[in-house]
Amino acid sequence: MRSIVLTKGVPDFSEGAVSFDEDGHLERGKTPTVMNPNDEVALQAALQTTVRHGGHVSGMSMGPPGYGEVLQEAMASVYTDDSYLLSDRELAASDTWATAITLSAGLETYQEEVADIDLVFAGFKTADGETGQTGPQTCWAMEWPIVTHVIALDIDPDERTLRAKRLVEGDIDEVETVEAPLPCFVVTDPEFEPTYRTASHRLTHKRLRAETEERAANHDAHLTTWDHADLNLDPDYIGLDGSPTIVSSVDPIPKAPSEREATMIDPDEDDMGDVLEEMHPFAAGAGD
Template sequence: MEVSMRSIVLTKGVPDFSEGAVSFDEDGHLERGKTPTVMNPNDEFAVQAALQTKVRHGGHVSGMSMGPPGYAEVLEEAMESVYLDDSYLLSDRELAASDTWATAITLNAGLETYQEQVAEIDLVFAGFKTADGETGQTGPQTCWGMDWPIVTHVIALDVDPEERRLRAKRLVEGDVDEIETVEAPLPCFVVTDPEFEPTYRKASHRLTHKQLRAETQERAANHEEHLTTWDHVDLNLDPDYIGLDGSPTIVSSVDPIPKAPSEREATMIDPGEDDMGEVLEEMHPFAAGGDAGTGTGD
């Protein structure tokens, strides 16, 4: 008997810290309003694990994120990469300024609401940590609220839907990196490691992967039609336990982000005729296509 799998992949939007994209004020503080938001890089491995599960075993994969309305674009990005069937955004002002604990409470409520209104969940996938928080707490805290088994630092996995078992390899870091194989019953929470690599050894898996990609292009183009937004009322959450009021973390201070040092030496010149001649002389080897270090351009 074929068993249909239900998976949720959690993802978050973070500032785009790539060179030239991030914006700082004069004091060196991040300006989120002027910095593009992208999917958290570590979530990409959770996305790949969810996609591998869907390719191998079929079923339904939903994306879920907590954040402002703009995070819908992050879920759209996830739909394009993991071929999500639909997305769920947990969003309203009461959720603003949540720390990891308040975020986990909200995500937990989102998963429970999904199970009450949509379907029972077999697997939840989460990334190792976020690029802006670097705590690695939200996934395990969310799982603690679900009272499910959790497998962290997963680098490879497979599922037996009929036996309802997860078998995974996880990276154990110590004096020497080791890999251990573990099993867990479903439903289960999976936190992927950056070393995770999806594998599609069977021709049927590769064909399914191609078909899903084609199907998702049309779905992602109309992402809003497949997006559900829940606020704290929909999630039956008390405002005293979410957002800033529900966050026990106290930030004592914020240090400006140091600007990255230049990797190249620079010579400042005035745009005079003589100085520009020196610039042209320096650039000539590069324009000639030769070795700039030896000046042997032809």
């Protein structure tokens, strides 16, 4: 079973990690990049498929060279076998459509140069764009069947079919079971949770984790980078030039109000003994 997981780097929106300029706009260069949280769910679905049926899982991302670290994170945490980064300046400023065109070219190049693909997994949406369009658009370009909002799945290797349970329009109270032929595109729902029911599955999971530790530590040896020329892409149809989306305006991200009161201390003017006395109950544990 050969699977590809599409993943993306997004700004780390955790408290204290995001950097804004004076106008409240996100400063990407000063904000750490992490793997999109929903993509980890897709990676877990791919790992479950590998544990149950064997095979190979590759991570694929489109972005700047720094996204190699995101792919390394995918390898370390969810045991991908290798990584593919689609990266050069011609791809910069892509909207979801231009991104989908590039990713589909990456998948086609993978099939031509590496191996046939059985499954492509994608996360529900990204934490920075929130559109949920890239996965379905990439699938449309590949002309494959797609199953979205997947919360559970399994494969029949002999029949080459996917059977999945999916939420109906995101409603957690309504679930339907569907089948699709391979190759197939899977968009996982955040409610997806991998299951390893047998001792054999759990032992395989443990073995894969051990095998990955050494591989992830030497990630560059398992990383392949393709630029637009490698993918045979026309610059007029990718990046900013190939992006039909027009951004009319950008609103600053409002800063969250402080939830704690702070007392400013000047060590040259304030009595530090009083400060220590005030802090002592908290250091020792209230009520002790």
